[in-house]
Amino acid sequence: MIANVNEITKDQLLGETQKMAAQGYRFVTTSCTDLGEGKLDVLYHFDKDAELHNLRIKAEKGEEVPSISKIYLCAVLIENEMSELFGLKVVGMAIDYGGHMLLAPEALKTPQSKITIEQRGAK
Amino acid sequence: MNTKTTIPFGPQHPVLPEPLNLKLVMEDEKIVEAIPAIGYVHRGLEKLAEVKDFHQNVFLVERICGICSVQHAMAYVQGIESLMNIEIPDRAKYLRVIWAELHRIHSHLLWLGLFADAFGFEALFMQCWRDREKVMDIMEATSGARVVVSVNAVGGVKRDISSEHLAEIVKVCDQVNEDMKKMENAFLNDYTVRHRTVGVGRLTKDQAYSLGAVGPMARACGVAQDLRTMGYAAYGKLGFQMVVEQDGDCWARTAVRVKEVYECVRLIKTAIADLPAGDIAIPVKGNPNGEVVSRVEQPRGEVLYYIKGNGTKNLDRLRVRTPTFANIPTLLVMLPGSQLADVPVLLLTIDPCISCTER
């Protein structure tokens, strides 16, 4: 099990992140999981002196989540990736690649969420 | 009057080992703005990991990157073992350290060669890679393959090292030590090399910490963080010493990696001298259930694995955050204000491993 997980709502996200930055935590990354039925579970990992502290928020696909890139500029890459691969809408990113950071323009949308693939025609 | 031009750097460039696109906005010879773009080698490995069972995932994970392959497998296997509460034998921990440090030596020698190539010093580049061949040969003799060694498994390691091979590893370590001493002078004290690296791409300690830099990038700015001090595998018993520099420019990052090679050689020799006897693996029954975060120090920095199991033999989620992913935002701060001719040198000091970044 993971130690030090703090479960919060997405409205408290910016406030809690500001507190983490003030206490001297380094931003590590975020992990997004698709729980099925359009629900997403996002974990934010922070580190200080080799100890991890985590914030957890639950969101729906297409729901708007504020970006923490004003507090931690380094979060801009992972937030772009989460919005492209899972369909989590993050608003206010410092650099917005517009859905084309990892995926090509003709690629399938949100490929890493739980999708079903149907075979058309016989080979 | 200053006119701005936009120059694309990459994705194919002779100095880059992997494709990375930089959009550079320039005024005369000075860079004003730089935006990196990735996405040329995205393979969707995290999605494939949900289809294979958790034993087969070890082979998938060690092929994310060729230069840091042993440490990827080590992080995954340590995560699964802590999730299933498995305690591996001591001999397996020491063997993992020996292979991991040999892999770190080969990665740093590869980087030193590429770095010399970035400012045109081809003779030094070839010399580094020729010395690296001894390390590759000993890895093939002990484990079966040169690059992707496949020695880690859930529950221990798959092969043992005989005492003749242990003596050969010690000989190779002594040779690496001697070769590094001859090349250290060329990297750190040469007049022209110093002109290209001292004072270039300076990062302060606070900038490095707030941008989330990891590995030798952070340690060259004075931020003392190295996950091997946490003591996973057998590092707690080997007396590991961190290498930290204060200047924060390209010269300091080269110095950190050169001194780390000496530290790796010392760790291998200590591990071989203290190697305990015993089993190399224990049998594993059951499936992983729950979530865990596992972190390991790769040659480029800290790698984080988030593993979520649901009681079946397939994992629910495998998330990998590699160190180059954390080091790319430092380019947004280092590049503006520097000259165009310094861009290849700056780009290589973050040690870009783009196939790790995009998985």
Next chain:
Amino acid sequence: MFDFLGNVLKNVLSKPSTRMYPYEKREAMDKARGALGEIEINKCIFCGICASKCPALCIKVDKTERSWEFNRLKCIVCNVCVETCPVKCLHMDKAHLGPLLASEKSKYFGPPKQAPAAKASEN
């Protein structure tokens, strides 16, 4: 400034450290994993363990028609099938696969199943 010149001169005057491949080939090392060798089809019991453990899904075993099929070009040379085979009929070759002109899949058919009484009388 000319410290490296001594090394350069020594390299110019000594013989090259590269090998003239393919005229001169290197001896394969003892424990090297080159390619999967030929299966001893008479020993195989067609249990299917190698097919289920293979990470690259390159082995197909059919118990009813007693056949073992192997796609050589998909194999990642990981050694799992050799280690888990209960009758040890698979072996790893030291030498790497040479160049091939066409993609080939090898299929081997085992001998028909003998009745246990007949087998005992042969021994």
